[in-house]
Amino acid sequence: MSYVVLARKYRPRSFEEMVGQDHVVRALTHALEQGRLHHAYLFTGTRGIGKTTVSRILAKSLNCVGPDGQGGVTAHPCGVCSACREIDADRYIDYVELDAASNRSIDEIRELIERAAYKPTVGRFKVFMIDEAHQLTKDAFNALLKTLEEPPEYLKFVLATTDPEKMLPTVLSRCLQFNLRPMAPQTVAEHLTRVLEAEQVPVEPGALRLLSRAARGSMRDALSLTDQAIAYGGGQLQEASVRAMLGTVDRRHAERLVQALAARDGRAVLAEVDGLRDRGLSAAGTLEELARLLQQMAVEQAVPGALDETDPDTEAGRRLAPALAPDETQLLYSMAVHGRAELPLAPDEYAGLAMVLLRFLAFPSAEGGAARSAAPPSRSSAPLVAPAAAASVAVPVVSPRGDATAARAPAAASSHTVAPAVPAPPVAPEAVRPAPAPVAAAAPVPAPRVPVTPAAPPQASAPVRAASARPQPPVAADEPPPWMDEAPFEGEVVARPAARSPRSADPEPEPAPHDVPDDPQDAAPWPDEAATAPAPAMPARRALPEVARTPLGDRWAEAVAGMQATGSLVALVRELALQSELVAIAPAADGQGEQWQLRVEREPLRAPPLVDKLQKALQAWSGKTIRLEAVAGVAQDSPALRETERLARRQREAEEVIQSDPLVQSLLAQFSTARIVPGSIKPV
Known part of the structure; x- marks a missing residue:
């Protein structure tokens, strides 16, 4: 007797032998016991998890007559009657399995429908099982719909598929659907243990774990791999041999x-x-x-x-x-x-x-990042300036006008305590407002002073007030949003900020009469910003593309323009003509006509069919015998490059016209946040 593989030899013959599909077994068992039989069942799930097996057990349950031949529909088929034995052997005349992967056309379905018109020959029910049903054509599905919806009382349909998403919704709505789940590795390992005990094959626990994981939920794959592992290991299953066979990494x-x-x-x-x-x-x-x-x-x-x-x-x-x-x-x-x-x-x-x-x-x-984020900066961690080196340290201090001043060199012997250098926070240029001349007003709260390294003689060593101590005016409603402070990208036209004088600035709290500035320069009137602040430079213009024009390029551009005017250049042939450069004209080898050589960079455009079509269009336009030859290379003077240069030049001229317009310049000078949106200028 020939050897029967484990996947066929140990295929379950009853619902009690099914493993890993308790939810399906329970529903079908209760339906058979109560006589609540549906006319169409759909079993879905991945390969090797029991769809065909459940279908055969269901067919045996519907047609089993018991050992004595007097039984009826049951959830526990006997397995000894002729119906049970013939269904297991796949030769029962009233149980038809159709593989839709190879029989998917409407002709096979019509033949199946014709067979459905006849009552069962020997059994109680006819059962038509269509495997891989999702591969049926749309016409085959439509031909099956009516019979699937209202079959004869003696006919049951069973459909199985690994991809229910490809099934027609009208088919899904006519079937009672059961989704068979992939089996857990523990379930597969337990079943393999029983099979190997029956086969009397010695096995190591590690080998079982590898096989059950490699099966990926498919019991048929697990049994097939076990067959292969037994042959590989010479009749026994060892972890090392199974790992080597599967290529599993330790x-x-x-x-x-x-x-x-x-x-x-x-x-x-x-x-x-x-x-x-x-x-x-x-x-x-x-x-x-x-x-x-x-x-x-x-x-x-x-x-x-x-x-x-x-x-x-x-x-x-x-x-x-x-x-x-x-x-x-x-x-x-x-x-x-x-x-x-x-x-x-x-x-x-x-x-x-x-x-x-x-x-x-x-x-x-994660530890380094946590350590960095968990250690907040403290005063004790700031570097201290040594007294001996204090003479070479300059602490920048931001004045109320926004300019930075350097501390003067300290005396050689100083009794002042050296404090850590605290840099002033950066102040945006637009946020700094000039203060008006001091007049009599209510005394504000004295501003805190930041101690710095002694950098001046005793008579001029008074601490300098930080710029942040002066009360800042509220931001006006017409101030630019934060994202306007970002640097403009290349080619953007930026508005020049309008000059503001101290008189036009927002009002600011005025110092008290006794609040004498520490620096005499603070009391002096401030010059007009318009006279001192240089205008921001405009961004550099992009260089215009330049084409190295040649006489042959002029001739080819004229020819391409003429062929376009006649409408003979379309699709890829037009693209070939525009992207080509005429590099040589010579007499033809046979003495008839001329040989034109075109330089084309893109290989698909050098295809012979496109070159032939362009050659015919060129001959029709010129009325001469011209043969074209396309060679590889980067075109330096093509009609496309010339058109790009022309468009870039027109764009530059349009931008210059707008930027030099007096009205535009006055608007940019009047509104500090005004700018020309890049890309909004289009030549007419």
Whole structure:
């Protein structure tokens, strides 16, 4: 007798033998026991999880007659009657399985509908099972709709698909839908244990874990891999042989990678990648094992003690959980998961693996970032100026007028205490307002003074008041918004700020008569800003594109313009003519006509069909025999470059006209926030 593979030999024969699909088994069992039978069932789910198996068990339940031949519809088929045995052997005449992957046209569905008109031959019900139903054509679905909605009482439809999204909504609405779920690795491992015990094959627990994970929820894949592993291991299942067969990466490699990444040791990371390359281990498998380890670490960080104690792989996740911060664990997990999709795009998979891991090193360490952010600046941490070096230190102080003054050199022997240098906060030019001449007014609150390094003789060593101590006027309603302070980008036309005199400035609290300025210059009248402040320079203009014009370029431009006027240049042929440069004209080799050589940069435009079409258009326009030849090279004088130069020149002329207009200049001078929006000037 020939060998039967494990996936067929241990296919469940009843609902009791089904594993991992309790929700489907329970619903169908109750429906069969209560006689609430639907006329159409739809089973969805990934490959190898039991869709066809459930369909066959349902067909046996509907047609089972029991060992004595007197049974009826049951949720527990006997498995010994002729109907049960023939359905298991796939030769029951009233149970039809149609593979829609190869029988998807309307002709097969019409034949199936014709067979539905006849009553069952030997059974109680006819059961039509359509596998991979989503591959049926739209016409086939439409032909099936009426029969699927109102089939004869003796007919049951069972549809199975791995992609229900491709099913027509009208079909889905006519079926009772059951979604079969992928099985957990523990469920797969338990079933494999029973199968291997029945087969009397020795197995190591580590080998079972590898097989159950590699199956990815598919019991058929798990049994097929087990068959392969038994053959690979010579009749036994050992963890080392199964790992070698599957190409699975050992957990220890992932542990070393996590330790190196946590230590920010790029050299160790690259050494581990090179070791994986030398051993021939899969880069995708490495990222998969790394993601599995990081998932366990994240679980341990979020819920300590929640990992499965019976799984020996969880010990590494529990031990390495403190190595990374929770946010770093999540970041590295995301990189490992998404990095698998990038491996085919890399020069080789190990280079892609190295880039995925080095990407994590590009982010700063969580501990370093936390340490930097957790240490606020304090006075004690500011650098102190030594008395011996105080003579070479100059402290800039912002005056109320916005200019910076330097402290004078201190005396050689000074008894003043050296205080840390506190730089004044930067003040925006538009925020500084000139103060009017001092007049008698109510005495304001004295401004605090900032001690600085002694930098003047005793008679001139009075502390200088900081600019921030003077009360600032409120921002006027016509002041520019904050984003207007950004530097203009290249080519933007910026308005010149209007000059303001002290008399036109916003009112400011006036000092009291006894509030004498420390610096005599503060009491002097301020000159008009319009006379002292230089006008901001306008941004440099962009250089206009210049074309190195040639006589051959003039001739080709004239020819292209003539062909365009006749309408003979369309689509890619027109693009070829515009992007070409005429570089040579010579007599043809056969003595008939001329040979024109065009230089074209883009390879698709040099295609022979396009060159032939352009040649015919040129001959029709000129009335001469001209043969075209397209060579590779960058065009220096093409009609397209000439047109670009012409448009740029027109744009420059239009901008100059607007900028030199007296009305525009007066508006820019009158309103400080006015500017010409870049790109708004268009030549007419």
